[in-house]
Amino acid sequence: DTAVSQTPKYLVTQMGNDKSIKCEQNLGHDTMYWYKQDSKKFLKIMFSYNNKELIINETVPNRFSPKSPDKAHLNLHINSLELGDSAVYFCASSQDWGVSADAFFGQGTRLTVV
Amino acid sequence: GESVGLHLPTLSVQEGDNSIINCAYSNSASDYFIWYKQESGKGPQFIIDIRSNMDKRQGQRVTVLLNKTVKHLSLQIAATQPGDSAVYFCAENQNTGNQFYFGTGTSLTVIP
Numbered sequence: 437d438t439a440v441s442q443t444p445k446y447l448v449t450q451m452g453n454d455k456s457i458k459c460e461q462n463l464g465h466d467t468m469y470w471y472k473q474d475s476k477k478f479l480k481i482m483f484s485y486n487n488k489e490l491i492i493n494e495t496v497p498n499r500f501s502p503k504s505p506d507k508a509h510l511n512l513h514i515n516s517l518e519l520g521d522s523a524v525y526f527c528a529s530s531q532d533w534g535v536s537a538d539a540f541f542g543q544g545t546r547l548t549v550v
Numbered sequence: 551g552e553s554v555g556l557h558l559p560t561l562s563v564q565e566g567d568n569s570i571i572n573c574a575y576s577n578s579a580s581d582y583f584i585w586y587k588q589e590s591g592k593g594p595q596f597i598i599d600i601r602s603n604m605d606k607r608q609g610q611r612v613t614v615l616l617n618k619t620v621k622h623l624s625l626q627i628a629a630t631q632p633g634d635s636a637v638y639f640c641a642e643n644q645n646t647g648n649q650f651y652f653g654t655g656t657s658l659t660v661i662p
Contacts, residue, residue: 479652541593
């Protein structure tokens with residue numbers, strides 16, 4: 437069983453479109469995260485949810501909106517996609533707030549905006 | 551082989567040699583550090599962690615050293631194997647909001 441699963445794994449879309457990436461964890465963790473990894477492999481946290489409540493919202497354009505329908509899911513919706521949004525997006529989860537030794541990352545979603 | 555992290559983002563070592571990957575962290579208040587390994591096409595995976603009250607921690611074939619005086623962290627991999635080829639990240643908990651910040655990453659290539 438996959439601990440943290442993201443869909444889709446690859447996403448190619450045109451500028452201006454709206455798209456969503458889904459994330460589910462079956463670990464019973466309380467906290468979930470979205471990270472963005474750019475072409476230079478730099479990983480930056482975007483959002484963190486603890487028990488469905490937004491805890492961290494780093495400086496991210498408001499075109500990005502996370503949604504947590506329940507503790508096991510944290511989806512990322514992106515409006516009006518831009519070329520600079522092209523990156524790999526990783527979902528992660530941990531039992532406690534703050535990435536810790538028990539944090540698990542998903543396989544990533546490679547988003548390409550053309 | 552040894553890398554300087556931010557200045558040498560790639561490191562190549564011969565199979566069987568020891569590898570040293572370095573990381574300079576930014577915040578003297580950081581109290582918890584993690585090394586992650588990211589293989590191609592996969593998400594980061596926990597390798598080893600260390601708290602600021604320690605200066606050394608050993609795992610299976612890996613050792614993390616922490617030097618708080620100069621804000622430096624290193625990951626030593628003994629008898630490096632081809633399966634160790636990956637990008638390695640250090641992450642620091644800056645003790646502000648309990649979130650982690652990732653370093654630049656170092657790409658390790660093991661030559662058979």
